[in-house]
Amino acid sequence: MQEKLVTFNGxxxxxxxFGHALVVLSFLTALFGALFYFLSVRENSDAYRKIGRSLFxxxxxxxxxxxxxxxxxxxxxxxxxxxxxxxxxxxxxxxYMISCFWExxxxxxxxxxxxxxxxxxILVFRAGNWESPVMAVIALAQIALSTMLLGIGEAPFKIGxxxxxxxxxxxxxxxxxxxxxxxxxxxxxxxxKNGNGLNPLxxxxxxxxHPPTLFLGFATAIVPFAYAIAGLWTGRLRQWMSPALIWGLxxxxxxxxxxxxxxxxxxxxxxxxxxxxxxxxxxxxxxPWLLLISAMHMVLIxxxxxxxxVTTILLxxxxxxxVLYATFLTRSGILGDASVHSFTDLGMSGQLLxxxxxxxxxxxxxxxxxxxxxxxFTVGFVLLVFINLIPPTLETAGIAVDPNFSxxxxxxxxxxxxxxMFLFVRNxxxxxGGDVKTEEHMLSRELWMLAGSLAVVLSLIQVxxxxxxxxxxKLFGLNLGVLKANDYNQIQLWLxxxxxxxxxxxxxxxxxxxxxxxxxxxxxxxxxxxMAVTVISNFIFRLTEVKYWIFLLLAVYVVVGNILVMxxxxxxxxxxxxxxxxxxxxxxxxxxLISSVNKQVLSSVPVDPSVQAPTLAENITLFRGKTAQMGxxxxxxxxxxxxxxxKYFRIHFRRGDSSLLRDSFTLKPIAQNNPKMGLLAEPDTxxxxxxDLFTHVSYESSLDKEEPFSGFRSDTFNLYRTKLSADxxxxxxxDSVLTSMEESTGTIRVQPLFRIETADGEHKAGPFHEYRLDxxxxxxRDTIVDAAGMMIRFDKFVPNNANPxxxxxxxxxxxxxxxxxxxxxxxxxxxxxxxxxAGTIIMVIGFSMAVWRRIGEYNxxxxx
Amino acid sequence: xxxxxxxxxxxxxxxxxFVVSLxxxxxxxxxxxxxxQLAAENPDREYHVVARLDISKEMVYNPKKDPNYFAFFAIxxxxxxxxxxxxxxxxxxxxxxxxxxxIGNYKGxxxxxxxxxxxxxxxxxxxLSKENLGR
Numbered sequence: 001m002q003e004k005l006v007t008f009n010g011x012x013x014x015x016x017x018f019g020h021a022l023v024v025l026s027f028l029t030a031l032f033g034a035l036f037y038f039l040s041v042r043e044n045s046d047a048y049r050k051i052g053r054s055l056f057x058x059x060x061x062x063x064x065x066x067x068x069x070x071x072x073x074x075x076x077x078x079x080x081x082x083x084x085x086x087x088x089x090x091x092x093x094x095x096y097m098i099s100c101f102w103e104x105x106x107x108x109x110x111x112x113x114x115x116x117x118x119x120x121x122i123l124v125f126r127a128g129n130w131e132s133p134v135m136a137v138i139a140l141a142q143i144a145l146s147t148m149l150l151g152i153g154e155a156p157f158k159i160g161x162x163x164x165x166x167x168x169x170x171x172x173x174x175x176x177x178x179x180x181x182x183x184x185x186x187x188x189x190x191x192x193k194n195g196n197g198l199n200p201l202x203x204x205x206x207x208x209x210h211p212p213t214l215f216l217g218f219a220t221a222i223v224p225f226a227y228a229i230a231g232l233w234t235g236r237l238r239q240w241m242s243p244a245l246i247w248g249l250x251x252x253x254x255x256x257x258x259x260x261x262x263x264x265x266x267x268x269x270x271x272x273x274x275x276x277x278x279x280x281x282x283x284x285x286x287x288p289w290l291l292l293i294s295a296m297h298m299v300l301i302x303x304x305x306x307x308x309x310v311t312t313i314l315l316x317x318x319x320x321x322x323v324l325y326a327t328f329l330t331r332s333g334i335l336g337d338a339s340v341h342s343f344t345d346l347g348m349s350g351q352l353l354x355x356x357x358x359x360x361x362x363x364x365x366x367x368x369x370x371x372x373x374x375x376x377f378t379v380g381f382v383l384l385v386f387i388n389l390i391p392p393t394l395e396t397a398g399i400a401v402d403p404n405f406s407x408x409x410x411x412x413x414x415x416x417x418x419x420x421m422f423l424f425v426r427n428x429x430x431x432x433g434g435d436v437k438t439e440e441h442m443l444s445r446e447l448w449m450l451a452g453s454l455a456v457v458l459s460l461i462q463v464x465x466x467x468x469x470x471x472x473x474k475l476f477g478l479n480l481g482v483l484k485a486n487d488y489n490q491i492q493l494w495l496x497x498x499x500x501x502x503x504x505x506x507x508x509x510x511x512x513x514x515x516x517x518x519x520x521x522x523x524x525x526x527x528x529x530x531m532a533v534t535v536i537s538n539f540i541f542r543l544t545e546v547k548y549w550i551f552l553l554l555a556v557y558v559v560v561g562n563i564l565v566m567x568x569x570x571x572x573x574x575x576x577x578x579x580x581x582x583x584x585x586x587x588x589x590x591x592x593l594i595s596s597v598n599k600q601v602l603s604s605v606p607v608d609p610s611v612q613a614p615t616l617a618e619n620i621t622l623f624r625g626k627t628a629q630m631g632x633x634x635x636x637x638x639x640x641x642x643x644x645x646x647k648y649f650r651i652h653f654r655r656g657d658s659s660l661l662r663d664s665f666t667l668k669p670i671a672q673n674n675p676k677m678g679l680l681a682e683p684d685t686x687x688x689x690x691x692d693l694f695t696h697v698s699y700e701s702s703l704d705k706e707e708p709f710s711g712f713r714s715d716t717f718n719l720y721r722t723k724l725s726a727d728x729x730x731x732x733x734x735d736s737v738l739t740s741m742e743e744s745t746g747t748i749r750v751q752p753l754f755r756i757e758t759a760d761g762e763h764k765a766g767p768f769h770e771y772r773l774d775x776x777x778x779x780x781r782d783t784i785v786d787a788a789g790m791m792i793r794f795d796k797f798v799p800n801n802a803n804p805x806x807x808x809x810x811x812x813x814x815x816x817x818x819x820x821x822x823x824x825x826x827x828x829x830x831x832x833x834x835x836x837x838a839g840t841i842i843m844v845i846g847f848s849m850a851v852w853r854r855i856g857e858y859n860x861x862x863x864x
Numbered sequence: 865x866x867x868x869x870x871x872x873x874x875x876x877x878x879x880x881x882f883v884v885s886l887x888x889x890x891x892x893x894x895x896x897x898x899x900x901q902l903a904a905e906n907p908d909r910e911y912h913v914v915a916r917l918d919i920s921k922e923m924v925y926n927p928k929k930d931p932n933y934f935a936f937f938a939i940x941x942x943x944x945x946x947x948x949x950x951x952x953x954x955x956x957x958x959x960x961x962x963x964x965x966x967i968g969n970y971k972g973x974x975x976x977x978x979x980x981x982x983x984x985x986x987x988x989x990x991x992l993s994k995e996n997l998g999r
Contacts, residue, residue, distance in 0.1 A: 439866045447867055454875045462882050469890075481891030481912040484967065484979065619931040619953045678957040698953030699927055817928075824931040824953050 006175075008168070010189040011080045016164040019069035020151075022062045023162065026113070027146040029059035034139035040132040041233065049132050053124055056139055060117035063142075066149070067114055070107065070163050074100050079192045082170040083107065083163045089197035099202050102211040105331055105348075106163035109148045111212060115219035116142055123223070128862070130243065133230030134223070140362070141222055144355040148348065157392070161348060167192065200672065200680055206265035210258060214285060217255025218323050221288055223247035224295070225320035228313050233366045237309065237432065241299045242861065244316065246854045248296045253847035255289045260840045271681040271696040273828050274596075275836065278488040280335045283467040284326035287460060291319040294456040301446045301453075304511045308450065310428045315457070317363050317424075322464075324359060328352045334470050350392070354385070357417070364420040367427035377423070384416050403477075410475050443519055445509035452502030459495040463488070489596065493551060496589060500554035503582050504530075504561035526564045530557040541594050541832075551593055558586030574853035581846025584839045591835025602630035602693075602827040619698050622651075624821040632656065633693075637823055638666070646670045646682075649697055649823050653686070669825075671697045679703060691831045699824035709791050709814035717752070717809045725815050730788060731757040734809055737797070738766075747772055750797050752809045756788045758818060763787055767794035767811070789818035891967075896946040896975060903970035910978060913966045915940045915948075917958065925954040935974070938966065947974040955980055 036052035039045065070083065074097050079085040087100040087107070101107035120138045127134050151162025168175055168188065175185045183190060201207075224244040231240030262282065263275035276282065295315035302312045329335060332349030361381045368374045387409055391401045440447040466488065469480040508514070508522045534553045543549055562583040566576045603620040622628055622637040629635070638650040648668040656662040670682040683696035711726035717734040724731060738751045751768035765788075769780040782793040791814045798808040893912045894902065902911060917923075918937035925934045934954045939945045948966060958964070961982035968977040 440868055442867060447871075450868065451871050454871060458875065458878050458882075461879055462886075465882060465886055479892045480887070481893060481967070482965075482981075483886075483891075617932040617951060619927075621927045621931040678960060681956065698956075699925075699931065820928070822927065824927045826953070 006184075006186045008080075008186050008188070010187075011166070012076075012078050013080075015069060015073060015078070016081055016166065019066055019073070019164040020162060022065040022069060023146060023149045023164070026059055026062035026066060027143065027150060029055045029062060030139050030142035030146055033059055034136050034143060037132045037136035037139060041136060052132065052135065052139070056120055056124060056135060059139070059142060060121050063110075063113050063117045063146075066163075067101075067110055070101075070110065071097070073164075077195065079195050080166055080168070080189060081163075082165045082167045085167045085192065085195045087195070087198055089195040090193075092195075092198055092203075095208065096198055096203050099207055099211075100198055102207075102215075103198055103202055104163070106149055106161055108211070108215070109145055110163065111215050112219055113142060113145045113149075115212075115216050116145065116222065119219055119223060127243070130227065130230055130240070133233050134226045137226035137229050138222060141359075144358070148351065157396075158348070159351065200674060200677065201270070204265065204269045206261060206269060210261040210265050213254060213261055214258030217251055217258045218285075218288070218326075220247055220251035220254060221292060221320055221323045224251070224292070224299075224316050228316045229363060229366055232313070232428075238302070238306075241303050241312070242854070242858050245296060245299050245303070246851060246858060248292055248299065248316070249847055249851045249854060252289065252292055252296060253844050253851065255285070255292070256840070256847070257844050259285050259289060260837075264837070267694075268685065269682055271683055271698070271826075273683075273694065273696070273826065275833075276485075278483070278485045280467045280470075280482070281330050283463050284329045287326060287464055287467070288319050288322040290456055290460040290463070291315060291322055294453040294460070295319050297449055297453040297456075301449055305446045307440070307446060309432045310425060313428060314425065315453075321356065321360060321363075324352075324356045328356055329467070329471070334474060357381075357385075357413075360417065360420060364424040364427075367424050367431070369427065369431060373427075377420075380416070384413065388413065407477060414475065441513040443509060443514040443516055445506050445511045445514070448502050448506040448509060452499060452506055455495065455498045455502060459492060459499065462491055462495065493547065497551060497554050500551075500558050500586065500589060503585065504554070504557040507562055507565045507579060507582065522564060522568065523561075526561040527557060529564075530560040533560065541598065543594075543597060548593060548597055552590065555586050555589035555593065558589065559583045562586065574849050574856070577846050577849030577851075577853055579846070580849060581843050584842030584844070584846055586839070587835050587842060588839030591832055591837075591839050595830045595833040595836060598831045600631065600829040600831070602633065602635075602829055603695075603825055619824045619826050621822055621824050630827055631829065632661075633827075635825075635827070637825075639821070641668075646672045647700070649700070651684075651695060651823075651825065653693070667693070667695050669696045671700055671823075673703065687834075689834060691829055692833045693827065693829055695825060695827040697823050698826055701820065701822045704819075707816045709816050712812055712814045714795070715811050715813050717754075717811065719805045719807065725790065725813060727815055729758065730790060730815065732790075732792075732813065733757075737807065737809060745772070746774075747778065752794065752797070752811070754783075754792060756785060756790055758788050760787070760818070760820075763790075765790065765792050767792050769794055769797065786819035789816045791815070895940045895942045896944040896970075899975060900970040907969065907971075910967055910969050913938075913940050913968075913975065914963065915946075915966055916963050917961065918945060919959075923954070923958075927953075938964070938975075948977055949974050950977045950980055955982060958982065 033052050033055035036048045036055060040048035040052055073081050074084045074088045075094070077084065077088070077090055083100075083104055083106060087103045088097060092100075101111050116138060120135060120142070123134055123138065124131060148160045149162060150160035151158075151165060153159050174192075175188060177188075177191070179191055180188055224247050227240040227244035227247070231237055259282075260275075262285070266272065266277070267275040295312065295318075298308060298312040298315050301307060302309050328349070332352055334349065361377075365374055365377055368377060391406050391409065394401050466483040469482060472478050473480055504526070505523060508519050508526075530553060534549070534556050537556070538549070538552065541552070543552060562579040565579045566583075569576060569579075601618045604618050620628060620630070622635065624637050624639055627634050627636040633653045633655045636652040636654075638652050640650060641648045648670055651667045651669065652664070653667065654664045665686055667684040667686055669684040672680040672682075674680050679697075679699065681696045681698065683694055685695070686693040713726050715723055715732075717723070717732075719734055719737065722731055722733040733755045735753045735755050738753065739748065740751075741748045748771045749768050750771070751766050754765040756763045756765060763785045765783040765785050767781055767783040770778050772778050780794060782791065784791045793812040794809070795812055796808075796810040798810070800806040800808070891910060891912060893914060896913060896915075899911050899913060902909065915938035918939050921937040923934070923936040931953060932951050934950045934952065936948055936950075936958070937945060938948050949971075958980070963982070965981040966975060966977040967979045967981070968975060970976070
């Protein structure tokens with residue numbers, strides 16, 4: 001091999017080897033930690049538990065070490081490492097260096113591991129007699145994640161991708177660069193002085209806090225799952241729910257915050273004009289959240305009434321599978337062109353799928369009551385894995401695989417998955433024992449909460465089915481397109497209605513049975529108030545369609561109903577968490593409805609509806625200094641400020657004649673003409689309490705290509721003589737001819753000064769020639785006047801000494817369309833969008849109160 | 865029948881309705897000639913076309929005249945060329961994208977795209993790696 005012969009100079013190899021060693025250590029400690037925790041459960045041994053615990057703590061330290069090592073490599077600009085080279089640069093400010101961790105796949109797996117490790121450490125000390133089984137599951141997840149960073153083997157059997165891979169190993173082409181021929185390949189670091197830099201879109205405050213929050217949410221989702229598995233495994237079929245509820249609620253709160261932060265970032269910093277686009281990557285984070293909400297409600301029902309244990313366990317487990325599935329979707333490259341911001345494929349899709357199926361398999365495995373069943377099930381799973389390895393093995397050996405064979409294997413996989421889930425449910429049904437068989441009372445909270453939970457599951461099913469279209473295409477060789485955002489909106493609109501109804505009503509009900517009179521009184525009272533609020537508020541909202549009226553009514557009903565519940569509550573305090581969360585969600589629904597249905601594109605220009613859909617004409621061209629009327633605003637483009645990187649366009653808005661509504665302000669949307677990514681636009685928004693005025697630049701005049709000149713013509717001017725340009729649009733006058741001489745060099749400059757009059761005004765042009773007495777013509781300059789769209793080339797000066805007015809200036813003129821500075825602008829008015837943010841914040845506060853309440857309850861229960 | 869059974873039946877019913885409505889008549893990926901043919905049957909239905917830009921032909925975007933008219937030529941994955949009209953601002957990174965997914969339908973002599981999906985971040989890295997070697 002060529003590389004062995006070359007000595008590479010200036011590399012910092014130790015730190016990378018150290019980092020890699022820590023990855024291996026974290027893998028081994030997770031592996032043995034899981035093993036000892038497993039043995040501790042099996043043998044009921046405290047000694048094993050202690051070994052498992054030490055190993056896990058060591059594991060957490062190793063993961064932290066990997067993180068710090070990688071950060072040092074990025075911070076010190078060691079570009080011999082692929083990760084630093086690809087995701088950072090010398091110019092990158094320290095505050096964004098942390099963002100490098102989530103631009104790359106390896107870094108984001110690492111971040112996930114850090115959170116798992118931290119949660120694991122908390123559980124080690126807080127989980128009490130649940131420690132061994134719960135930590136066995138978490139250590140198992142850490143095995144899976146740490147293999148993602150191992151980076152050993154060759155495709156298609158490559159295991160993980162190391163963040164400490166050297167640049168020259170990852171991109172061997174680099175050493176073949178022509179520039180290295182002269183200085184030698186060994187000195188490649190002399191050339192590799194800067195990295196590729198972080199995607200400018202990620203260099204944003206929200207992108208520093210949104211991904212870690214989202215990943216913390218993802219990471220906490222494992223805990224309820226681990227408790228459910230622990231419960232099944234150790235035969236504590238119902239006791240697992242109290243701690244799982246706490247962690248589930250934490251997950252719902254954190255993941256919800258992370259999701260909406262992403263939406264807020266998209267709204268504030270991206271130019272797609274909204275906070276939610278139903279992009280597959282967004283949906284991937286929404287899916288576990290939706291199901292976990294449903295699962296936590298089921299936990300409440302089962303805990304309070306003993307009913308529906310199997311459904312509860314099933315939903316808790318599937319929420320975790322959805323976290324794994326989301327990871328698979330966003331990291332395997334399967335979304336391909338369906339999403340604008342998924343990661344690129346690192347060849348790990350097989351590994352990701354294997355882990356997804358491994359966790360499903362293990363979940364089903366613990367449900368088997370007999371070891372005989374467990375053995376058969378394991379044999380089946382191992383067989384399935386081997387069958388799946390056949391096609392890649394054959395391909396590596398150079399044998400072509402019949403596509404029908406591959407399709408057959410995939411269908412087998414899906415069947416096996418369904419069968420495993422079937423066995424899981426069957427085993428649970430056999431074991432559950434003591435499940436309440438009597439009929440629910442019609443006026444019981446559990447019945448309507450169940451209905452509400454299932455309505456959320458329905459909403460999830462639609463998102464899941466549609467987001468997975470690229471997966472179905474791959475699995476079954478189908479040809480399904482992606483759903484557009486509006487399709488999702490139209491379906492989810494109907495699904496949110498029953499959810500809202502159940503959210504409003506079930507809070508008035510008690511578990512088991514509610515006195516009909518109490519229920520009627522509160523339900524009817526709050527419904528009447530909601531009706532009145534809806535009718536009155538629609539004078540402001542002005543919704544026109546019946547479906548939106550119903551939606552508004554139900555969303556308002558959620559808010560009013562839950563406020564009434566709080567008012568009626570005898571004992572205030574943390575008990576109100578659920579009602580606050582529900583009221584916040586209702587407010588969020590109102591905000592989503594109004595801000596999207598009544599969204600008003602101010603910049604849309606009237607179009608002929610017979611030619612095109614009017615909704616599409618959303619951009620307007622504004623010339624500098626010109627004013628256009630947009631809605632009730634007079635909008636003027638006043639020019640731009642340039643800081644060398646970004647252009648800040650000054651867009652002035654003025655509204656209203658009456659003093660009440662008068663407002664005048666300047667928005668400064670940003671455009672960066674990035675040489676690598678084209679126009680990067682960052683919107684600017686005027687925030688009112690009742691609405692947001694959102695504006696961004698879609699295009700600007702400096703992106704225009706230089707047009708060629710035409711109508712070349714030779715013109716002879718006398719002084720004060722005026723001529724029309726070839727197209728008749730400009731008047732050109734020779735005002736004077738300047739002659740000057742520079743003494744030191746003996747250079748004489750002759751410069752005719754022209755005045756060009758166009759429809760916009762007057763422009764000056766002064767081409768010149770320079771002569772030296774000994775050498776004749778030595779230099780000169782033609783003039784291009786962009787604003788007049790005019791070029792004047794000075795060809796010859798014929799002086800007339802007797803009558804200077806008769807001196808002749810001979811020039812070549814040519815014209816093109818005058819360049820005019822302009823921006824293409826989009827301006828959107830989002831009414832009542834603050835309800836979206838306020839609703840979310842209230843909801844998260846409610847969740848947090850619920851978490852505190854359940855922690856208190858759990859501690860009391862443990863003490864008592 | 866118990867109330868909970870009714871809830872269960874309604875749940876399964878709606879779930880099945882999804883499958884039928886989402887997959888009974890789904891949006892599909894087609895080629896330009898197919899899109900043209902299908903437009904004759906149902907002019908309002910939208911389809912997906914996977915295509916790449918034809919860089920040899922000029923793109924038309926003249927915001928001074930109309931900021932909501934962008935026209936270009938594209939070649940689908942089966943090498944059929946077509947003119948594409950996108951009645952919106954020119955997408956920021958369109959010249960840099962190798963592959964685009966066009967969603968829309970055929971109108972007369974051209975494909976009328978209602979949205980264009982293009983992917984850039986990965987491309988961004990790739991392009992840079994080649995470029996900054998000389999720095």
